[in-house]
Amino acid sequence: MKGDLYLAWSSDEKIREKGESGGAVTALLKFALASGIVDAVLAVKKRNGNRYDGVLSLMTHPDQVIESAGTLHFATVNVAKEIKEYLNGANDMKMAVTCKPCDCRAIIELAKRGQINIENVILVGLNCTGTLLPAVARRMIRDEYEADPDDVVSEDMDNAKFVIKLADGTTKERELNKLEEKGYGRRENCRRCTINIPRMADMACGAWGTRGKNATFIEVCSPKGSKLIEKAIEAGALIVEPADREAVEERAKKDKEAIELAEAWEKKDLDVLRLLPYNDRLKYWLRYFDRCIKCFGCRDACPICYCQECYLEPERGFVKGGETPPGMMYHLVRLAHVADSCVNCGQCEDVCPMEIPLTKLYYMLNCELSSLFDYIPGMDVSNYPPLTTVTDEELHIEEVNVLRRKQLR
Ligand code: SF4
Ligand code: SF4
Ligand code: SF4
Known part of the structure; x- marks a missing residue:
């Protein structure tokens, strides 16, 4: 039910391998489609395997969903606009959509204006602390990490650091603040963004609070979200355990740190103008x-x-x-x-x-x-x-x- 907090992972080994944080989001999306709860899944995937070219993909077969597994920080797709412009407001189609907090908020604003039928959309919210423009990311990886951008197999933002993993298995990390002082790092709007956990969605999913476990922390945010998760558990597609106090505290601490970083950027960017x-x-x-x-x-x-x-x-x-x-x-x-x-x-x-x-x-x-x-x-x-x-x-x-x-x- 709304307010439930879980650590969750996929029961499917292939999804766990390909996805991040135990593949819980991919498992939920695949289950939603396979069970007929939705007609389609809208999620970001790499175009031709290029992680600097994330595109929104509308998937209607459960086997396609695995293509969207994993996190892409260099994709700045316009989820709400795409639903409205290209799916005719998704008024007839039942859809599960992965979305960052700003995407969820835009979808909700459009729903208020009668442009999207929110009843037909399941918002699978993803925690977010920022995205990077692909060209900036490539330059940053070359200049600051002295690595070939095409060798990056994954990237992450945690503890105020931007970490990349290369094809040879090595990882390199740099402090986010230092990168951003030099004009690299996240888009400017993301640096000031204080809404990192999408509680306005039907569920909020992320790695905060998992304490090194290959799992996703899920907060259930609506009856619609609750129904999908409960059915996926019943069907054996999703394995869960209740999030314990330490997990909840770790997640809250990470959120607080991200908010403080954003507030510091806001002060720096805007106080000069405000005064x-x-x-x-x-x-x-x-x-x-x-x-x-x-x-x-x-x-x-x-x-x-x-x-x-x-x-x-x-x-x-x-x-x-x-x-x-x-x-x-x-x-x-x-x-x-x-x-x-x-x-x-x-x-x-x-x-x-x-x-x-x-x-x-x-x-x-x-x-x-x-x-x-x-x-x-x-x-x-x-x-x-x-x-x-x-x-x-x-x-x-x-x-x-x-x-x-x-x-x-
Ligand atoms: S503000 Fe920029 S994007 Fe907007 S109309 Fe002017 S030049 Fe074009
Ligand atoms: S930042 Fe605000 S004004 Fe700019 S595109 Fe997004 S909603 Fe529109
Ligand atoms: S940090 Fe905020 S503004 Fe930037 S992509 Fe994430 S939710 Fe959107």
Whole structure:
């Protein structure tokens, strides 16, 4: 039931060998598909065996699931966006999806907006302390570890260290902080991320608390998650034991350390800006907005931007056909629409060709709004974002205004 804490592993030797932490997640996904609980599994796997090229894969046969076993820290896939754009909101298909905390939060935000039918989706949450951009990771491994990036067979982040294992069996580790001071390591949004255990999912799975045992620590977070786990245990696909006090304490300690590291990065990245007088802060951002080529990349990548008819397109009457949005309009519209619901996923910044620190802006504003409205996006499907409470009357006034503007052109 919700709140249960387990150490779990797969009963299948092949899955235990190929997967990490006892292969419990792979075992659960395979069981969900084989038992007909879901029609498909959506998980990340290596494209052509390349660990720097993680892609989302939709699997419909239980034997395919093993291909997604193991952790990939160099995959920054846009899970929520892919479900919404390419699976038509997954409204008909029952799916189990592996997702990091920011992915789960984006899925929950989209579910609130009627874009994903959350009842049909089982969120298999994975603990996360960060992902690395593939190009940065390759450079870092060459420069800082003096190793060939293609020789890496696994990587891990633990005890504030980034550890790589090479094909010859050797391991090399470096301190995360030192790597990140040099511009390597995790994406900037990940460095500031304090939500490492995805309790908003149906279950939260990770290696923290397993104390060297080849097992996964699972926290059951919803009745849906509980049902899948109980059935997998009954069927013998998953072996579990209750997590003891030491395991729970170790997990809590690791989480606390990760949060402290993130808070230190947040302070370092944002305090300088927060302490600037208002005009200087505005100038700081205006200088960045001047760089923007209005390629629309950040809008297209943002999982929270979901409107079929965007205010930034001519159809809505605010932007002239054939022209880009004038002046600051592009960024003001994005900020007004997304800031209260930004889940700090970093997708916007990843795609920006002008290297504008977009996540810093959205995260800063989201922190202000979160404390003002006591609202953290993506934590609970029944809790609506504060800036979306528009009345029918207001919507009607807006439609009339758009019509008037079109007539005046
Ligand atoms: S923002 Fe980064 S650290 Fe946080 S959940 Fe997402 S990928 Fe993980
Ligand atoms: S604004 Fe950027 S960081 Fe925030 S949800 Fe959208 S893509 Fe993610
Ligand atoms: S991705 Fe960057 S350059 Fe493109 S519109 Fe967004 S902020 Fe501007």
